[in-house]
Amino acid sequence: MSEEHGDQATLLCVPFAGAGPSFFHPWRDLAGDRWRLASVELPGRERRILEEPYRNVFEAAKGSVDDVVAELGEGARTVLFGHSLGAVLAYELVHLLTERGVHVERLVVSGSPGPWTQRERRAAGLPDEEFLARVEEFAGFRHEALDHPEMRELILPTLQADCEMHESYVPSTDVPVSVPICSLRGSVDGLVTAEEAQQWQAATTADFTYVEFPGDHMYLVDAGREVLDVIEAQATRSR
Template sequence: MVTQKLFLACLPFAGGGAAFFREWEKTDIPKVTVLPVQLPGREERFLDEPFTQVSDAVAELTPKIVSAAGEGAAIALFGHSLGAVLAYEIARELERTGHPGLRHLFVSGSPAPHDGRTERATGLPDEEFLAGVQRFAGYRHEAFDDPDMVEVLLPTLRADVEMHENYRATGTEPLSVPVTALRGEHDELVSREQAEQWAEVTRGPFTYQELPGGHMYLVDEAERVLRTVAGSPACD
């Protein structure tokens, strides 16, 4: 029996772009084709207005993912932090429209979608905002040590954070596809209990898995993440 190749659509964390996941394309995992998803306001879409509402992101990105994967393709979704929220809502949209190719949802570094964010950075002055984002994200990108880069990147990061902080789940009807929640074993921002609450969003199988590292474990563990995807029922 020939195994169908799985397209893994990857949604970035706040401030991130498709370039992060283009590095994953260099990892040789034969069963999985990485499909980096680009949000507006960064990299080749720098001049496009960034999203501030998850609903707008879902409306634009869902058909682009389907088109990029191709007719009848098997699709899984992966998202980290803000990306987990986007991946979840895109999965909901694919199920709502009856797309037959959705195989799996992989969510990373995120509480379940019905928790909501309590601590907020939206609206803070620049330095306080960046400090808050660094605290939420568990890391500080080196670009934010360059004042010129901060001026360029700050509007998109503010839009991403606003989108994340204003997000409220669109419904409570559970998905039918399997869900895997991934978390760095030393993540101080998202607890194991919070990550395991993703079990409530699906009627299908749920798996929880920890990988070495903190909140941004995926920076160093791309191959382990992709091997987790390749070892899932989505690739059977």
């Protein structure tokens, strides 16, 4: 392990549909000196807003892995966190990073059924207004930017591409990962049942834990500190 990273592991955050790295910026302060926080930067949002978004989860993981390896640096201890779409994208990244010899200590998935369960109700392919209404219903909140025509024009194609890749996701392999998985869920999540969130146990040959937080599918908007506390407790357990 390189001296540079010492005891500080990197927490790599993978955004959910329509979100970018800025969602996780407040977590930097909350992480303090516990973690070095990094985010996957996908095309079609924020600094990469003019780039064509991915429509396939495995392609997105494959297209991001070089940047992720460079961001992590040699010998980094890494924990991956992904919510909803970010959960399955993080799962694919764990496979790719393990192949590259990157030491992933734990995968923390949130608001997601196991990777082999596909969503029954879909938003992809609906006309714009119906699509937005369905996404709002799924997520439990509406992004303010969608009420501004110019911003909506920029955001909508990426949101549609994200939903398409999430709803058509099939794992690239049936081989489970060898890193521990912790699955998180909002206690009143209308999209993901407790049973579905616990399906992740079949996706690992290592330890599995399950934790619920008060709230719905987007519980993590107000629970950054609590989520980081759980991740830290999990990390301490596995040392």
